Amino acid sequence: MEDQFIKAATLIGDATRAAIMWTLLDGRAFTATELSIAVNTSPQNMSMHLGKLLEANLLCVEKQGRHKYYRFSNKEVAYVVEAMANLIPKPEISSKSKIENYPPIKYCRTCYDHLAGKIGVALADSLLEQKIIIEKSNTFEISTEGEKWFSDFGINIEDAKKQKRIFLKPCLDWSERRYHIAGSIGTFLLNKMLEQDWIRRTANSRAIIITGKGEKELLKNFNVVV
Amino acid sequence: MEDQFIKAATLIGDATRAAIMWTLLDGRAFTATELSIAVNTSPQNMSMHLGKLLEANLLCVEKQGRHKYYRFSNKEVAYVVEAMANLIPKPEISSKSKIENYPPIKYCRTCYDHLAGKIGVALADSLLEQKIIIEKSNTFEISTEGEKWFSDFGINIEDAKKQKRIFLKPCLDWSERRYHIAGSIGTFLLNKMLEQDWIRRTANSRAIIITGKGEKELLKNFNVVV
DNA sequence: TCAATACTTCATTCTATATTTAACTATGGT
DNA sequence: ACCATAGTTAAATATAGAATGAAGTATTGA
Numbered sequence: 001m002e003d004q005f006i007k008a009a010t011l012i013g014d015a016t017r018a019a020i021m022w023t024l025l026d027g028r029a030f031t032a033t034e035l036s037i038a039v040n041t042s043p044q045n046m047s048m049h050l051g052k053l054l055e056a057n058l059l060c061v062e063k064q065g066r067h068k069y070y071r072f073s074n075k076e077v078a079y080v081v082e083a084m085a086n087l088i089p090k091p092e093i094s095s096k097s098k099i100e101n102y103p104p105i106k107y108c109r110t111c112y113d114h115l116a117g118k119i120g121v122a123l124a125d126s127l128l129e130q131k132i133i134i135e136k137s138n139t140f141e142i143s144t145e146g147e148k149w150f151s152d153f154g155i156n157i158e159d160a161k162k163q164k165r166i167f168l169k170p171c172l173d174w175s176e177r178r179y180h181i182a183g184s185i186g187t188f189l190l191n192k193m194l195e196q197d198w199i200r201r202t203a204n205s206r207a208i209i210i211t212g213k214g215e216k217e218l219l220k221n222f223n224v225v226v
Numbered sequence: 227m228e229d230q231f232i233k234a235a236t237l238i239g240d241a242t243r244a245a246i247m248w249t250l251l252d253g254r255a256f257t258a259t260e261l262s263i264a265v266n267t268s269p270q271n272m273s274m275h276l277g278k279l280l281e282a283n284l285l286c287v288e289k290q291g292r293h294k295y296y297r298f299s300n301k302e303v304a305y306v307v308e309a310m311a312n313l314i315p316k317p318e319i320s321s322k323s324k325i326e327n328y329p330p331i332k333y334c335r336t337c338y339d340h341l342a343g344k345i346g347v348a349l350a351d352s353l354l355e356q357k358i359i360i361e362k363s364n365t366f367e368i369s370t371e372g373e374k375w376f377s378d379f380g381i382n383i384e385d386a387k388k389q390k391r392i393f394l395k396p397c398l399d400w401s402e403r404r405y406h407i408a409g410s411i412g413t414f415l416l417n418k419m420l421e422q423d424w425i426r427r428t429a430n431s432r433a434i435i436i437t438g439k440g441e442k443e444l445l446k447n448f449n450v451v452v
Numbered sequence: 453t454c455a456a457t458a459c460t461t462c463a464t465t466c467t468a469t470a471t472t473t474a475a476c477t478a479t480g481g482t
Numbered sequence: 483a484c485c486a487t488a489g490t491t492a493a494a495t496a497t498a499g500a501a502t503g504a505a506g507t508a509t510t511g512a
Contacts, residue, residue, distance in 0.1 A: 031459095043459065048460090
């Protein structure tokens with residue numbers, strides 16, 4: 001019991017392995033070489049560390065030819081890493097859009113059931129910018145114009161409100177250190193975008209692929225450059 | 227960003243410090259000496275480790291005479307430790323009461339908004355035993371007799387169901403490795419017991435004090451020996 | 453078939469940091 | 483005033499386990 005806990009803690013608590021976990025947090029799968037570059041260590045050392053994480057079932061691999069793709073083996077692992085990320089002092093919530101200062105958006109991912117990552121954050125910024133949602137003492141609310149916008153987008157706000165869970169709340173994105181949209185409305189947004197084939201889920205990770213159509217629509221609707 | 231994450235990870239990821247965190251998970255505050263005994267190391271070494279955890283703001287202290295009481299400095303820290311505990315393979319949910327095999331119940335604590343720890347688990351066992359709640363494919367449900375019981379206890383089930391959150395679910399207690407009652411009904415139960423002065427919250431931790439009245443009532447209603 | 457790439461294995465070296473030894477301060481009880 | 487208890491600090495030592503170096507296997511592509 002206790003020793004198993006300590007084992008898990010010491011596994012994650014090595015600088016190199018912690019960096020691996022941090023890298024994998026965005027939900028994509030990485031190859032061993034990619035990871036060794038990202039984490040700035042030798043391939044041999046990476047191999048050693050990945051072996052340990054693998055054996056402890058914190059990571060899993062998928063072999064594709066001569067490549068091996070590593071990712072978190074289950075959501076519990078992601079929870080740990082996110083909980084640790086959450087220990088870092090939070091930045092202030094900012095309703096001012098900073099999309100224009102962004103480097104090209106590289107990836108996005110789901111935060112379990114809503115859109116996170118760079119896209120998720122940029123989308124939240126845009127909705128705030130357009131006053132579709134408004135910030136009110138650290139919570140989000142839908143404006144009157146916003147209600148129209150959501151219904152035009154094909155989302156029934158009343159349905160989302162009926163769900164047995166929180167309707168709308170800001171969710172901090174650990175890698176971006178910025179807020180995105182969670183709650184049932186977040187799920188509805190994600191599902192709508194999947195439905196319209198703007199984005200697609202990947203087989204075994206939390207990463208999201210943006211389709212050609214999605215790229216155009218994201219730019220048009222949210223001024224997000226993919 | 228990344229380096230801060232690594233710092234937090236390596237701080238928790240030392241065997242001795244991980245054991246400290248594990249010990250503190252029950253919500254009580256411990257003195258440095260108690261911790262050094264619990265973790266099986268020297269007082270000097272404990273002092274060194276506590277210093278590091280303190281400086282990183284993972285723990286905080288309260289001085290009382292010549293004693294220093296250490297505890298998690300915020301709930302985010304507890305989340306990390308619990309998330310790590312959650313990596314350990316789960317035991318099967320068991321509806322059979324094991325209260326009689328228990329060592330004397332030493333403490334209890336809140337799991338944020340419901341009752342956890344030994345008491346929380348024993349209480350869940352008793353409710354299952356009395357068929358007030360019944361287990362159904364890894365979820366909990368309230369039986370027809372149970373509905374009566376709750377209303378007799380002064381809890382309005384309809385009110386609990388109306389809450390914008392899950393009504394009733396089993397929540398795994400990390401230190402006990404057993405299930406207790408979460409969801410809005412769990413909160414209602416906790417609040418009722420606070421209201422009736424069976425239990426009291428402590429100032430700065432998740433630990434719960436059981437009053438004399440509570441001791442009697444817990445025995446009478448749930449056959450729980452405090 | 454050969455060379456390049458992706459990754460692994462193992463024996464060796466190295467180093468960060470945990471622990472120990474020893475000497476110290478502060479508080480409380482009698 | 484005394485001694486025991488609680489906790490700290492600093493220098494010396496020990497050691498786990500991370501990184502390195504050298505040599506391997508497996509897969510792809512040309």
